[in-house]
Amino acid sequence: MKDLKKYLTEGLLQFTILLSLVGVRLDFDSYLPPIREIILGSSSAYSQIPFHSLWDTAGGASLHPKCPHLSEGVARRLLHEVRALGGAPVRRTELHAWLLQAAQDQGTAAQSSNSSSSSDISSELQEEPTAEGRNSSKEQQDVETGDVLAYSYLHEQNDTSSLEQDDKKLSQETRREDNVRRSNADCHKSQNSNPCTESSRNSANSPHLLDEFTHLLAETENTLEGMNANTASAQPTSEILQSNSMGELLQDFLSLPALQEISLEDIQPVGNSNSGLNPSSHFHVNFTQAVSQDVSLHEAMLRSDPTLRRNSETSNFQREESFQQSNSSRNPEAFLSESNLTGLFPYVENSIRNLTNQDILSGFDENIFDEINLMSLAIEEGFDPIGVSQLFEADSDSGLSLSSSRSPTLSSTSDSLSTSAGEEGAVGYSGDVESISYDHLEGAVGGCLLEHNKCCRLECRFDSDFCEEPQFEHVHHNHTYSLLPQQLKSGTEQCHLWSAEASKLNRCDRDADKIFSRDERRAKALRIPFSVEEIVGMPVDVFNSLLSKYYLTDVQISVIRDIRRRGKNKVAAQNCRKRKLDAILNLENDVCQLQAQKASLLKEKAQCNKSGRSLTQPEGETCMSDAFEPPVRIYLR
DNA sequence: GAGCGTTGTCATTTT
DNA sequence: CCAAAATGACAACGC
Numbered sequence: 001m002k003d004l005k006k007y008l009t010e011g012l013l014q015f016t017i018l019l020s021l022v023g024v025r026l027d028f029d030s031y032l033p034p035i036r037e038i039i040l041g042s043s044s045a046y047s048q049i050p051f052h053s054l055w056d057t058a059g060g061a062s063l064h065p066k067c068p069h070l071s072e073g074v075a076r077r078l079l080h081e082v083r084a085l086g087g088a089p090v091r092r093t094e095l096h097a098w099l100l101q102a103a104q105d106q107g108t109a110a111q112s113s114n115s116s117s118s119s120d121i122s123s124e125l126q127e128e129p130t131a132e133g134r135n136s137s138k139e140q141q142d143v144e145t146g147d148v149l150a151y152s153y154l155h156e157q158n159d160t161s162s163l164e165q166d167d168k169k170l171s172q173e174t175r176r177e178d179n180v181r182r183s184n185a186d187c188h189k190s191q192n193s194n195p196c197t198e199s200s201r202n203s204a205n206s207p208h209l210l211d212e213f214t215h216l217l218a219e220t221e222n223t224l225e226g227m228n229a230n231t232a233s234a235q236p237t238s239e240i241l242q243s244n245s246m247g248e249l250l251q252d253f254l255s256l257p258a259l260q261e262i263s264l265e266d267i268q269p270v271g272n273s274n275s276g277l278n279p280s281s282h283f284h285v286n287f288t289q290a291v292s293q294d295v296s297l298h299e300a301m302l303r304s305d306p307t308l309r310r311n312s313e314t315s316n317f318q319r320e321e322s323f324q325q326s327n328s329s330r331n332p333e334a335f336l337s338e339s340n341l342t343g344l345f346p347y348v349e350n351s352i353r354n355l356t357n358q359d360i361l362s363g364f365d366e367n368i369f370d371e372i373n374l375m376s377l378a379i380e381e382g383f384d385p386i387g388v389s390q391l392f393e394a395d396s397d398s399g400l401s402l403s404s405s406r407s408p409t410l411s412s413t414s415d416s417l418s419t420s421a422g423e424e425g426a427v428g429y430s431g432d433v434e435s436i437s438y439d440h441l442e443g444a445v446g447g448c449l450l451e452h453n454k455c456c457r458l459e460c461r462f463d464s465d466f467c468e469e470p471q472f473e474h475v476h477h478n479h480t481y482s483l484l485p486q487q488l489k490s491g492t493e494q495c496h497l498w499s500a501e502a503s504k505l506n507r508c509d510r511d512a513d514k515i516f517s518r519d520e521r522r523a524k525a526l527r528i529p530f531s532v533e534e535i536v537g538m539p540v541d542v543f544n545s546l547l548s549k550y551y552l553t554d555v556q557i558s559v560i561r562d563i564r565r566r567g568k569n570k571v572a573a574q575n576c577r578k579r580k581l582d583a584i585l586n587l588e589n590d591v592c593q594l595q596a597q598k599a600s601l602l603k604e605k606a607q608c609n610k611s612g613r614s615l616t617q618p619e620g621e622t623c624m625s626d627a628f629e630p631p632v633r634i635y636l637r
Numbered sequence: 638g639a640g641c642g643t644t645g646t647c648a649t650t651t652t
Numbered sequence: 653c654c655a656a657a658a659t660g661a662c663a664a665c666g667c
Contacts (some may be wrong), residue, residue: 574660
């Protein structure tokens with residue numbers, strides 16, 4: 001617990017500084033007083049500060065799970081900087097004041113205007129929460145704890161492979177942006193009022209700001225490291241602190257026009273800064289990762305990459321447990337309250353809203369939803385009509401019957417699908433029918449591919465004018481999903497392509513059918529933003545919280561509950577059978593034991609009878625009782 | 638094609 | 653009383 005507190009306080013200090021620089025207000029005052037003792041102590045003991053542990057404990061489990069470790073260099077820098085504050089306990093406001101004072105001391109006339117904006121930041125940061133701030137804080141506190149719980153639960157499970165892939169992508173992205181960042185930073189330093197720089201800043205996204213910030217930090221890191229390493233330098237430390245570029249760099253960063261408007265959700269991931277950068281730039285690397293990877297959930301969700309999103313969602317299942325455990329173990333007075341933590345990341349809530357807004361069928365009155373033609377709805381909303389119809393036809397238990405509302409065209413289409421699937425050699429199982437349109441449903445979850453789906457569907461209709469038979473193959477095995485319409489060949493050529501690939505694609509579909517269950521396909525078809533594992537495995541309260549937080553149609557909720565009920569029952573049935581087998585095995589074991597006991601008792605009885613005869617009867621006489629032994633009855637229970 | 642085991646699902650009962 | 657778990661029965665499926 002003590003170590004945890006140290007981790008927290010030191011990590012909170014660093015993160016407070018970081019977020020203060022980017023204009024994010026944190027109420028960490030209550031947790032910073034012991035910082036001085038910790039920071040001024042042996043920093044070597046905290047050379048590696050796991051930020052994910054900090055976030056797990058502090059409740060930031062909804063952030064990106066890839067969290068870097070802060071290097072010893074960072075701790076030393078902070079130690080050095082905190083020492084410059086004097087002996088008083090370090091508080092957030094003092095950190096702000098120090099940072100801004102350092103910036104203002106180095107300010108120039110040309111930067112005065114920007115300094116005023118920095119002063120605005122200073123006053124805003126140091127003042128008590130304004131009315132707006134209080135309202136915001138209240139809103140943050142009003143956010144239910146269950147939101148974070150549910151959300152973090154959904155975003156826990158994250159496999160390592162996907163993280164590695166993310167790292168690769170981010171590394172490549174970083175290499176590209178690093179060059180831009182360096183050029184922009186140089187431009188910014190040389191010509192602070194350069195319109196070009198100004199316009200580029202305005203036009204650039206937040207990653208650019210972050211890159212500049214990290215670049216400035218990297219320069220600071222290099223400067224300070226050079227100061228520490230170069231013992232031959234005759235320049236005193238205090239002078240170095242005054243003359244080094246730290247204050248200037250802070251001034252530069254704080255004076256960025258867009259900084260005042262920056263928020264965490266504006267920060268975009270710039271990837272693993274370890275790649276393509278100076279290896280000695282711990283400061284740069286770690287802070288970049290800390291921001292870009294930990295505080296990029298909103299961005300990650302808004303990008304709506306199904307893979308990343310799914311990984312992110314699944315990653316928080318495990319973290320939810322740790323989060324709850326940490327909640328139960330921590331001192332409520334010494335740690336952040338959940339509501340505050342929720343408030344720290346309002347964009348999480350917004351992200352959920354934004355996400356679900358893409359998923360909902362907002363344009364439909366849910367009261368009449370069940371009465372309208374779901375197939376036409378599916379077409380309009382990007383659902384897969386065939387998949388939806390077949391999935392619901394195959395699943396009558398959900399209480400949704402589409403047979404009455406299906407159009408003849410779609411009905412015939414579905415029939416043709418079954419026929420074609422059978423002609424391809426597939427057994428006419430219902431599972432094969434369901435698997436037909438799986439590829440078409442791939443990636444449909446989340447609504448991010450809505451336009452893509454529409455585009456694909458248009459392709460299908462366009463191509464159906466050229467060939468009758470293979471169009472269904474195209475519908476079933478939509479492997480032109482990523483192709484733009486202009487990239488498509490003529491209908492005839494496409495028809496030949498489909499015919500050539502038909503058998504291969506059918507194999508793929510059958511393989512996919514083995515991998516993905518019916519519920520998974522249904523979830524994909526209805527754009528249910530949870531996986532089957534999540535739906536079935538999550539606790540009841542989390543499940544209900546998610547259903548209430550996501551904008552889901554009655555159909556989606558019905559299917560989700562259906563999936564959960566069957567999944568739970570499936571597990572229950574498995575457990576029941578296991579218990580039954582165990583019971584049978586136990587009974588068999590009892591039978592063996594009782595049989596052995598019976599044999600032993602019979603043997604003992606025979607010995608007793610023999611002994612009794614020898615005692616009661618003279619030798620040579622026969623005992624008639626030996627000729628008859630009553631049967632021994634064994635009652636198992 | 639029958640037989641058998643496994644699995645999923647539903648309806649019902651139990652907790 | 654309700655929800656969840658447990659269980660019997662049935663069907664589909666694979667070998």
